[in-house]
Amino acid sequence: MEKKIGKYHWLWAFIFLATSLVAQEVQLTARSSRTSVGLDEPFRVTFSCNARGGDLIPPSFEHFIVVSGPYSSQQTQIINGSMSFSRELTYQLVAQEEGTFTIDPATLKIKGKEFQSNRLTIEVKAGVRKERSQSVPKSAGFEVEILSSKKAVYVGEPIVLLFSATLFEQVRDLNMLQAPNFENVLQQQLEFEQQSRRERIGGKIATVLDFDKRLIIPNKPGTLGGQELKITGTVQKPTGQRDFFNMPLMRWEQEVATAKIPAVKIKPLPTPQPSGFSGAVGELKLVREVSRTSVNGDESITLKLRIEGAGNFNTISVPELIPPQGFDLYDPKFNEKIRYSERGVRGFKEFEYLLVPQFKGQFILPQMEWTFFNTKKEAYETITLEETTLTVTGDALVEAEPNNDGASPKIQREVNTIDNDIRYLQEVDESNTEHGKSLLWIWVLLGGVALGWLLQLVSIKSRSASPEAMHAAMKKAINTAWKTNDPEAVGKMLNALEEALVRKGIAKENISLTVLNEAFGTASGGRINALVEQLQLALYAPNTMVSNDEWLNEFNALWEQL
Amino acid sequence: MGATVNTLSDSASTLYADGQFESARTLFESLAEQGHSDPALYYNIGNCYTRLGEFGEARLWFERSLLFEPGNEETIHNLQWLNTRLTDALPAPNDPLLHWIGSQFREVLAPEHWGLLAGLFLIAALLLLVLRKFKTPAWSWRAPLALSSIGLVLVLTAQTSMPQSDKVIVVSNNSYGYSAPDANGTRILLLSEGSAGRLVRATEDWFYIGLSDGRQAWFSSDQWDRVFPINAH
Numbered sequence: 001m002e003k004k005i006g007k008y009h010w011l012w013a014f015i016f017l018a019t020s021l022v023a024q025e026v027q028l029t030a031r032s033s034r035t036s037v038g039l040d041e042p043f044r045v046t047f048s049c050n051a052r053g054g055d056l057i058p059p060s061f062e063h064f065i066v067v068s069g070p071y072s073s074q075q076t077q078i079i080n081g082s083m084s085f086s087r088e089l090t091y092q093l094v095a096q097e098e099g100t101f102t103i104d105p106a107t108l109k110i111k112g113k114e115f116q117s118n119r120l121t122i123e124v125k126a127g128v129r130k131e132r133s134q135s136v137p138k139s140a141g142f143e144v145e146i147l148s149s150k151k152a153v154y155v156g157e158p159i160v161l162l163f164s165a166t167l168f169e170q171v172r173d174l175n176m177l178q179a180p181n182f183e184n185v186l187q188q189q190l191e192f193e194q195q196s197r198r199e200r201i202g203g204k205i206a207t208v209l210d211f212d213k214r215l216i217i218p219n220k221p222g223t224l225g226g227q228e229l230k231i232t233g234t235v236q237k238p239t240g241q242r243d244f245f246n247m248p249l250m251r252w253e254q255e256v257a258t259a260k261i262p263a264v265k266i267k268p269l270p271t272p273q274p275s276g277f278s279g280a281v282g283e284l285k286l287v288r289e290v291s292r293t294s295v296n297g298d299e300s301i302t303l304k305l306r307i308e309g310a311g312n313f314n315t316i317s318v319p320e321l322i323p324p325q326g327f328d329l330y331d332p333k334f335n336e337k338i339r340y341s342e343r344g345v346r347g348f349k350e351f352e353y354l355l356v357p358q359f360k361g362q363f364i365l366p367q368m369e370w371t372f373f374n375t376k377k378e379a380y381e382t383i384t385l386e387e388t389t390l391t392v393t394g395d396a397l398v399e400a401e402p403n404n405d406g407a408s409p410k411i412q413r414e415v416n417t418i419d420n421d422i423r424y425l426q427e428v429d430e431s432n433t434e435h436g437k438s439l440l441w442i443w444v445l446l447g448g449v450a451l452g453w454l455l456q457l458v459s460i461k462s463r464s465a466s467p468e469a470m471h472a473a474m475k476k477a478i479n480t481a482w483k484t485n486d487p488e489a490v491g492k493m494l495n496a497l498e499e500a501l502v503r504k505g506i507a508k509e510n511i512s513l514t515v516l517n518e519a520f521g522t523a524s525g526g527r528i529n530a531l532v533e534q535l536q537l538a539l540y541a542p543n544t545m546v547s548n549d550e551w552l553n554e555f556n557a558l559w560e561q562l
Numbered sequence: 563m564g565a566t567v568n569t570l571s572d573s574a575s576t577l578y579a580d581g582q583f584e585s586a587r588t589l590f591e592s593l594a595e596q597g598h599s600d601p602a603l604y605y606n607i608g609n610c611y612t613r614l615g616e617f618g619e620a621r622l623w624f625e626r627s628l629l630f631e632p633g634n635e636e637t638i639h640n641l642q643w644l645n646t647r648l649t650d651a652l653p654a655p656n657d658p659l660l661h662w663i664g665s666q667f668r669e670v671l672a673p674e675h676w677g678l679l680a681g682l683f684l685i686a687a688l689l690l691l692v693l694r695k696f697k698t699p700a701w702s703w704r705a706p707l708a709l710s711s712i713g714l715v716l717v718l719t720a721q722t723s724m725p726q727s728d729k730v731i732v733v734s735n736n737s738y739g740y741s742a743p744d745a746n747g748t749r750i751l752l753l754s755e756g757s758a759g760r761l762v763r764a765t766e767d768w769f770y771i772g773l774s775d776g777r778q779a780w781f782s783s784d785q786w787d788r789v790f791p792i793n794a795h
Contacts, residue, residue, distance in 0.1 A: 422612055422643050423636040425578055426602035428571040428593070439677045439724065442717050445684045449710050452691030456703065 026051045028108045030117040038125050040094055040230070040256040042067050047106040047117055048088040054110030056089055063101040063124075064093040065177050067232045067254060094177075094230065094256045095124035141169040141235030144259040148225070149342070152265040155221055156281030156312035157375045158344035159264055160190070163212035163231070165257075166201060170236035170250075174211045177230040177256070184220040186314050188340045189213070215340050217312055221268035225261035232256050269373050274380050278319075280372035282311020282344070286319070286383040288368065290390070297357055297394030301327070303365075306350035311372070313338045313345045319370050320351075324390060326363040327355040357392040364389055475559050482552045493555055494535040497528070500562040520561065528558055567598055574606070583613040594792065601631035604792075608640060617648050618733040618755035625758075625789045629725045633669040644756070654729055654758035655774040660722065667723035676723050680716030683709050727790040730771055732757045737786065739779030743768035751779045761788065 026049065033044040047056060058070065074087035095101070103120040142165050149160040165174055190213040199208050218224060232254060239249040269281070284307055291302040305321050313336075323329045330353070338347035365388040374381040474496050481489040498508050506515055511532060516525035531554050574589035587610035593603055608623035624641040628634065645651075657665065667676065687709035694701045732753050739751030743765055751773075753759075759771035762778060769786050772778045 422609060422640040425575050425606045425609055426636060428567065428598075428603045428606065429600050430567040430571075439673065439717075439720050442677045442680050442684070442720060445681055445688070446714065446717050449684050449688050449691070449713065452688050452695070452706070453710070455695050456691060 026108070026110065026113075026115050028056075028106065028115045028117040030103070030106060030120050032103075032120045032122060035121065036123040036125065037095060039098060040258055042092050042094050042232075042254050042256055043122075044090055044092050045103060045120065046088050046090045048086050049108055049115070049117075050084065050086050051108065051110055051115075052085060052087075054108050056087075057107045057109070058089065058091065059104035059106055061091070061093060061103060063096050063099070064103070064122075065096055065230055065256075066091050067094050067177065067256060068092040092254060094232075095122070096230075098124050098126050100124070140257065141237065141253075141255050142167045142171045142174075142233050142257055144229075144231045144257045146229065146259045146261050148262045148264050150264060151262075152267060153218065154267050154281060154373065154375055154378075155218055155269055156279065156315070156373070157218075158310075158312070159216045159218070159224070160342045160344075161214045161216060161261065162210055162342075163214075163259070165209045165211055165231070165233070166199075167196075167207040167209060168204065171233045172236075172252075174209070174231060174233045176212065177232055182216065182218075182224055184218060184222075185224065186215075186217040186219070186312075188215040188217075188345075190215055190340055190342060192342070213342060215342070215345065216264075217314065217345065218266040219315075221266045224264040224266055226263045228258050228260050230256050230258055270378075270380070274371045274382065276369055276371040276382065277373070277380060278317070278371075280307070280311055280316045280370075281375060282309060282372065283374060283376050284309040284311045284316075284372050286368075286370045286385065288365075288385045288388075290365070290388060293388060294391040294393070295357060297360065297392060300357070301355040301390065303353040303355055304350050305353070306348050307370075308348035308350075310344040310346045311375075313347060313349060316349060318349050318351050319368065321353055322366040322368060323353075324355070324363045324365045326359045326361060326392065327357055327390075330354045330356070355390075360392050360394065362389050362391050471559075475556065478555065479552065490535055490538050493551070494532065494539060497532055497535070497555070497558075497562070500559070501528075504562065524558065524561055527554065528562075531555065531558065566596075567593060571603075571606075578606070578610060578613075583610045586610050587614065599630070599792070601627040601629075601634060601637070604630070605634070605637050605640070608637075612640065612644060616733075617644055618651075618731060619787075620644055621648065621651075621756045621758075622731045622733060622787050622789060625727075625729060625731065626792055629665075629727055629790055630668070630672075632665045648754075648756035650754040651732070651756035652753055652758065653774050654731075655760050655772060658728075661726055661728075664722045664724065664726060667719055668725070671723070673720055673723040673725070676716060676720035680713050680720050683713035683716060687713055725790055727788075728761045729789040730759055730761045730769060730786045731789065732785055733787045734785040737781050739771075739777075739781050741779065743770070743780045745782070747780075751777065753781075 028047065028049040028051075030045065030047050032046075034041075037043045045061075047058065049056060069089075069091035071090045072087065073090075075085070077084045089106070100121060100123045103122060105116040105119050107117075108115040144163065144165045147162040147164060149162070150157075153159055163176070165171070192210075192213050194209060194211055196207050196209040199206055216224065234252045235255045236250050237253050239251050241249045243249055287304070287306045287308060289304040289306070292299075293301075295301055303321065305318055307316055307318050321329075321332070332351035332353045334349075334351055336347065336349045338345060338349075367387045368385040369382055370385075371380055371382045373379075478489070478493050478496055480486075481492050486492070498511070501511060501516075502508065504519060506519060511529070513526065513529045516529045519525065520528060531551065534551065570589050570593050574586045574593075577583075577589065578586035587607060590603060590607045590610060594607065604623050604627035608620045608627060611617070611620035611623060621641065621644055624637055624644065627637045628641065631637065645653075656662075667673075671679070687706045690701070690706040690709065694703070694706065732755050734755065736752055736754045737757070738749045739753065740747040741750050742748075753773075757773075759773045762770045762772050764770070764783065767783055768780050769783045770778065770780050771786070
């Protein structure tokens with residue numbers, strides 16, 4: 001029973017606390033450690049609210065740079081049964097420019113509702129800006145200077161920016177608030193060991209620390225630099241008090257220093273640029289290494305084509321090999337080793353080719369040329385790799401094709417042409433005026449041919465209808481029937497003779513020797529009469545036939561006369 | 563005419579070699595205006611325009627040259643060179659089948675040569691037919707029929723190989739396409755110099771053009787020129 005009561009007791013307490021929290025009105029406030037600050041003087045802005053949940057969104061801090069933060073903290077207090085809660089978000093800022101600026105309110109979003117803090121007005125004055133000089137600084141714990149390795153460079157030529165801090169007090173956590181933001185440059189932070197040295201500046205001993213190095217490779221002509229960078233550091237400052245052992249008490253304070261990037265002139269590359277120039281700038285070499293120049297048929301050659309030295313390796317590409325004939329060339333292996341240092345970008349890029357011989361003989365590795373801009377000589381330089389003769393021996397391979405005279409093995413070479421311009425003019429043909437002219441005359445000619453065919457057809461028709469044609473056709477038909485032993489051949493021949501005689505005006509019933517003699521003469525008349533009688537006899541008494549061929553010959557002879 | 567062509571052509575070539583491309587172009591174009599139709603002449607005009615940086619006109623003249631001599635490697639090279647620089651230009655739609663067949667025939671022989679060949683066969687056929695009719699009727703009809711058939715095929719080939727093209731090219735810096743043949747109408751397209759299309763129909767001031775991506779629009783005919791017929795625009 002007691003346990004139950006205990007449980008209820010805590011439950012009531014929880015409900016009471018929760019209700020009191022919910023009932024509390026949400027408050028969001030902003031406050032600043034200072035309302036009037038100097039340039040480069042850090043100050044704090046704190047946003048505090050009494051709500052537990054929700055998202056606290058800070059403003060954009062326009063005209064200010066966040067040096068550190070946000071630092072968050074929260075606090076719960078129970079005093080006389082009354083519970084209060086607060087949480088804070090703190091930023092350390094420095095102003096970017098002089099003037100009076102307003103920091104926009106922060107926003108708290110909780111359960112779909114939005115709460116805003118008050119605005120802060122900050123007055124920024126000049127006066128705290130520090131100038132580097134040989135005199136003793138007034139109160140600054142450190143100063144920063146940016147040094148450039150060169151005042152003028154060509155496009156593609158590297159520059160090193162050295163960030164050097166002069167520390168008048170103990171300083172830690174040196175940090176760049178903004179990285180240099182250059183356009184059209186390749187920027188690379190260099191790895192190096194920070195080094196410090198002691199120097200006397202304005203009668204005071206200070207530590208000079210090189211804390212950052214950056215390599216800059218410009219891609220376009222113009223002027224680089226001129227802008228200011230802000231660097232923060234935590235400086236150890238005396239409090240003016242001493243501890244139990246009479247040692248001065250110190251505290252760490254954050255300070256901001258400003259440094260200007262020196263202006264560097266980026267010169268364009270001289271014009272006109274040589275035709276083979278592809279943008280490589282620096283102190284470079286093109287190297288072609290051949291593992292051997294004489295091989296057996298079953299061996300291979302390794303060829304390396306390499307660009308090495310110091311230059312703008314980020315944009316350099318190794319030229320392609322003009323392959324020798326007589327070898328199989330495999331896809332090259334690409335090797336590169338590039339190191340960024342204060343001496344620039346150094347290293348190499350190379351293609352490694354494997355050449356496998358296909359024929360016996362001598363083959364030429366063609367000459368190669370490569371142009372770059374030498375920054376040391378300030379002039380374009382063309383590297384020429386001379387021809388190299390590769391000799392392939394061994395019985396496993398056949399000879400390469402001999403020359404026409406057969407005197408020596410053909411030394412083959414291949415020239416790669418790079419077309420980067422249009423072809424020249426062509427010769428105009430003065431007689432060429434007929435292109436695309438009408439082909440009407442051809443159609444007229446075609447019409448003539450068609451007419452010729454029409455005439456042929458008319459001629460065939462008329463010829464087939466003429467008596468001569470019929471006469472010839474009849475003779476051909478009789479001959480065909482006779483030769484094919486047509487049983488009706490005798491009848492057909494007799495009919496043909498009788499019809500022919502009818503056309504001559506002699507009726508069938510009037511055929512007699514007398515009539516025929518009168519019509520054709522004695523000789524022919526007698527022969528016609530004899531042939532007719534023999535045919536009539538053969539028609540009615542087939543066994544009396546003498547000779548088929550004799551009758552046919554006689555018929556053919558007499559037919560022309562008929 | 564021959565001497566004039568030679569003189570003008572030589573003068574133009576000399577001007578071109580001296581870098582006076584505008585004067586060279588004027589001379590070459592005067593030859594084309596005189597009716598001298600030679601693919602080499604069109605090619606030279608294209609070269610002048612290329613040197614003058616007028617890539618739309620250059621493409622037009624290279625296309626004209628290729629229309630008459632489709633296999634000319636120098637013209638193909640220059641056109642390719644130009645196309646790599648006309649990166650914004652819309653490519654031409656594919657040729658219709660008959661135009662393509664014609665260009666294949668032209669690659670083998672020029673249309674007038676096809677015509678000449680056809681003429682030879684037809685004359686031989688006609689001669690045989692006349693002889694058969696009036697001199698020796700006993701001759702077979704087979705030889706004239708074969709010659710006539712070959713002649714007929716060659717005539718059709720010659721006719722098909724006659725240059726024909728409905729291709730049009732943007733010769734101004736750019737050209738707006740409208741939904742209707744009206745400059746106050748809705749602009750629906752913008753094509754850059756050297757873009758090509760097919761002429762679907764034309765009015766006095768407007769071309770209705772089909773593009774390779776299937777779109778069609780009305781364009782001001784001032785900004786376009788037809789590949790063929792030459793000087794039509």
